[in-house]
Amino acid sequence: MPISKKATLLIRNIGHLVTMTGPVPRIGDGMKDVALIEGGGIAAAGDEILAVGGSDEVEGHTPLAEGCEVIDAGGRVATPGFIDPHTHPVFSMTREKEFEMRLEGKSYMEIAESGGGIRASVRDLRSTPVNVLMEKTTGRLDRFLRHGVTTIEAKSGYGLSTESELKQLEIIRDLGPLHPVEMVPTFLGAHEVPDEYRSKREDYIYLIINEMIPAVTSGGLAEFSDIFCEEGVYDIDESRRIQQAAADAGLKLKFHADELKSTGGAELAASMNARSADHLVYASDKGIRAMAASGTAAVLLPGTTFSLGGRQYAPARKMIEAGVAVALSTDCNPGSSYSESLPMIISLAAVQMRMTAAEAISAVTVNAAYAIGRESRLGQLKEGYQADITLWDMSDYRELPYHYGVNLASRVIKKGKLVSEC
Numbered sequence: 001m002p003i004s005k006k007a008t009l010l011i012r013n014i015g016h017l018v019t020m021t022g023p024v025p026r027i028g029d030g031m032k033d034v035a036l037i038e039g040g041g042i043a044a045a046g047d048e049i050l051a052v053g054g055s056d057e058v059e060g061h062t063p064l065a066e067g068c069e070v071i072d073a074g075g076r077v078a079t080p081g082f083i084d085p086h087t088h089p090v091f092s093m094t095r096e097k098e099f100e101m102r103l104e105g106k107s108y109m110e111i112a113e114s115g116g117g118i119r120a121s122v123r124d125l126r127s128t129p130v131n132v133l134m135e136k137t138t139g140r141l142d143r144f145l146r147h148g149v150t151t152i153e154a155k156s157g158y159g160l161s162t163e164s165e166l167k168q169l170e171i172i173r174d175l176g177p178l179h180p181v182e183m184v185p186t187f188l189g190a191h192e193v194p195d196e197y198r199s200k201r202e203d204y205i206y207l208i209i210n211e212m213i214p215a216v217t218s219g220g221l222a223e224f225s226d227i228f229c230e231e232g233v234y235d236i237d238e239s240r241r242i243q244q245a246a247a248d249a250g251l252k253l254k255f256h257a258d259e260l261k262s263t264g265g266a267e268l269a270a271s272m273n274a275r276s277a278d279h280l281v282y283a284s285d286k287g288i289r290a291m292a293a294s295g296t297a298a299v300l301l302p303g304t305t306f307s308l309g310g311r312q313y314a315p316a317r318k319m320i321e322a323g324v325a326v327a328l329s330t331d332c333n334p335g336s337s338y339s340e341s342l343p344m345i346i347s348l349a350a351v352q353m354r355m356t357a358a359e360a361i362s363a364v365t366v367n368a369a370y371a372i373g374r375e376s377r378l379g380q381l382k383e384g385y386q387a388d389i390t391l392w393d394m395s396d397y398r399e400l401p402y403h404y405g406v407n408l409a410s411r412v413i414k415k416g417k418l419v420s421e422c
Contacts, residue, residue: 025325081150081388157188
């Protein structure tokens, strides 16, 4: 395999090299195929992967640039950098008091109806200076990176006014060049109805459609539009109206759907050709079939069910068997899932949703890339793809869900550069 470019990074002596090359997205039994190379090596030039294969073959056929960084993996596991396709990273106030209220028996919706929940985060974010939000968001990005995550989808949704929604999206934009973690921005103005519009929700919907969406798109601040399609938040008709306006303005679609009850959110997402529908704890069989037919990815968030003390998890096995592209995410947010650890989510997916290690890794690499529209350059370790790589302190990739509650990411490489080392 003659190579004309010179490598600026060479990783050799990888025990399990999980390349994830092959069909995208992975569906059905295909999710069990991690395209494994034992005794592997990777070469990259700048931010691009040059070669992937056996360690000796890659090393023997790759010319090295002067100063090339050579990493001996020592038999460790290598995977594509993990991708988290559903996060809410821009906030200041944490809500540990609400967590304790749930432990004492209050439900998520009871807390929300009493003025807590998302609306409490909204009140706080509106008054928090940008520099404070930047600093706290940076800390979360640092923790994502240390846990092997190199790309996240990042939502607004704690502003719920034009000014404050733009404030969040501008922070996501401005942090982009400053931090290794790549962020894909999503507008979530329809996350709740803010305090000042509780008795005039139609006016708030008008504001989203006629002011927020145009402001977001004219500024190029988001790629996706999301909505909390749920009983007590935005119903099916409202969700369709808002998301159609977003699509007409050029935004791609995502949905928070069927998290607390089966309301037809999965069916609506599929009918609107959304890139993903997320949560889906109570998705109907009809909704699952519709998503499989439309190619809408299912982004499952077991950390949210865990943190809320729920007993029912999303029906991952049913979705996989139906041919839905299943992805996994932390849902990192201050209210219902405060975690930046995708490895912990993988453990929850294995134990609570009966996903194998291979299926879970598919769900945080190729399928997560598909869920955020980055499948042409992220989620696989193959020639021409971006050199986003995580080395794990284990010798068998199946240890990832098994050795839970600790951080096993030993080195994280983003765009061909070592950016985190534990």
